[in-house]
Amino acid sequence: MGVVLALDLGTTNAKAQRFDDTGAAVGEPVHQPAAIGPDGWGDVEAVAGAAEAVLDEAARDGTVDAVAVSAAWHTLVGVDAARRATTELSTWLDDRASDAAKALRAAVADADDVHQRVGAPIHPSFPSARILRLASQDPAAFKATRRWCSLSELLLSRWFGADVGPSASIASGTGLYNQRSRTWDEELLDAVGIDAARLGSVDDHVRTGLAPEYRSRWPALAEVPWYPAQGDGACAVFGSECAVRGRAALTVGTSAAVRVLSTPDRRETQPLTGALFGYVVGADTPVVGAARSNAGAAVAWASDVLGLTGIDAVSEATKDRAPGGHGLFVDPSLITERSPRWPLTPSAAFGGVRRTTTRIDILQAFVEAVAFGIAAAVDALEAWAGAQQLVLGGGASTSAAWRQLLADVMGRPIECSPVSDDSARGAAIAASLRMGLAGPPVSRSNVVVEPDRSRAAAYVDVRAAQAAASFGASWGP
Numbered sequence: 001m002g003v004v005l006a007l008d009l010g011t012t013n014a015k016a017q018r019f020d021d022t023g024a025a026v027g028e029p030v031h032q033p034a035a036i037g038p039d040g041w042g043d044v045e046a047v048a049g050a051a052e053a054v055l056d057e058a059a060r061d062g063t064v065d066a067v068a069v070s071a072a073w074h075t076l077v078g079v080d081a082a083r084r085a086t087t088e089l090s091t092w093l094d095d096r097a098s099d100a101a102k103a104l105r106a107a108v109a110d111a112d113d114v115h116q117r118v119g120a121p122i123h124p125s126f127p128s129a130r131i132l133r134l135a136s137q138d139p140a141a142f143k144a145t146r147r148w149c150s151l152s153e154l155l156l157s158r159w160f161g162a163d164v165g166p167s168a169s170i171a172s173g174t175g176l177y178n179q180r181s182r183t184w185d186e187e188l189l190d191a192v193g194i195d196a197a198r199l200g201s202v203d204d205h206v207r208t209g210l211a212p213e214y215r216s217r218w219p220a221l222a223e224v225p226w227y228p229a230q231g232d233g234a235c236a237v238f239g240s241e242c243a244v245r246g247r248a249a250l251t252v253g254t255s256a257a258v259r260v261l262s263t264p265d266r267r268e269t270q271p272l273t274g275a276l277f278g279y280v281v282g283a284d285t286p287v288v289g290a291a292r293s294n295a296g297a298a299v300a301w302a303s304d305v306l307g308l309t310g311i312d313a314v315s316e317a318t319k320d321r322a323p324g325g326h327g328l329f330v331d332p333s334l335i336t337e338r339s340p341r342w343p344l345t346p347s348a349a350f351g352g353v354r355r356t357t358t359r360i361d362i363l364q365a366f367v368e369a370v371a372f373g374i375a376a377a378v379d380a381l382e383a384w385a386g387a388q389q390l391v392l393g394g395g396a397s398t399s400a401a402w403r404q405l406l407a408d409v410m411g412r413p414i415e416c417s418p419v420s421d422d423s424a425r426g427a428a429i430a431a432s433l434r435m436g437l438a439g440p441p442v443s444r445s446n447v448v449v450e451p452d453r454s455r456a457a458a459y460v461d462v463r464a465a466q467a468a469a470s471f472g473a474s475w476g477p
Contacts, residue, residue: 040093073173126175161211165203239426
């Protein structure tokens, strides 16, 4: 039996967990806050310190046969010739690049073709726009940067004492990688003002042999194979057992996304609609989906602003309350939204407030609007991929109130993954498959949540009314 240590480099937490070759967890998970602020950026050394602290603890708990890495897509940091950071670490949450994204859209010949080539529209959530922003707003840092890389590249380069390039999976989430030619996109490089050397070569090599400092620090990991980092969303598809036709991984946490695995042929012959992204896992397996920026983070914001912290916000907003009974119209786009329209700036708004409106009314309106946005993302994906069985993961999968709300809003049964971290599990499964160690999958009994038919019918009307209102502009059909 092989054991894989999975390191999950998320934007909220850094985590590590062992898994055997059936995908079953071995021992307890280790986690640390990722040291990334609510605006989507953080000090590189603090973020690196959190990841290394996780490995300090995880590496003491016994032998492993390999290390797998799940890494948040879209992270960006500049480094100099000595691999020292020249910028802060930014993530998809950093929306300071709205003007740069607008300029970049105007600079390309065909923005729709860019979407098909690189897998997503030009948007502030991608490194392409953030590099252009830094070129104009922080020219000293831009000039000092020898290479632009993701968090996983920066860490692995340090740990191995040599430059490690982005895996194809990580490169596919930059907004700069031409998935047709499997090279950096020349038109976008010209528009951003960098050459391919400043992004490094795509690197899907398995590595062994940590640098001396880390060899002594993590002896259990020094000579085992380290598999190339994969995008966390792709890992979630494997971890929730959705790497088969007809099953989609619906992850709802701070943000939300719904994803399926596809085939290269289908990805080439069936264009992405405007709502969708298309990245890869491994060298060329397509991952197609739709993402929502405003999910748990928007609910948490509303709870905090309304002075309702310390409660189960979704439960309070839905329990014994008629769908849409608040009479409000809400666009919850506090963070620059993504699918289905990929606007360049945030657009949160609400209306319909009366003297009788209560804090719980406003909270309910935000919660429902978030759920409608998630449902719109699912609709967009299924228009491309066909009907799917949804498997819910992320923080929402552990909340009875979230699970029921999503089933009711979508009017369909939803499976709920019993795994605490589908991304880490998926990274371990992918590594085990590549090693030839994967055995029969562990038996899983997913909870299936059925919709309340009367509430589901009511949500159809409420959702249509919200979409018809101007406040629903960021998520309506």
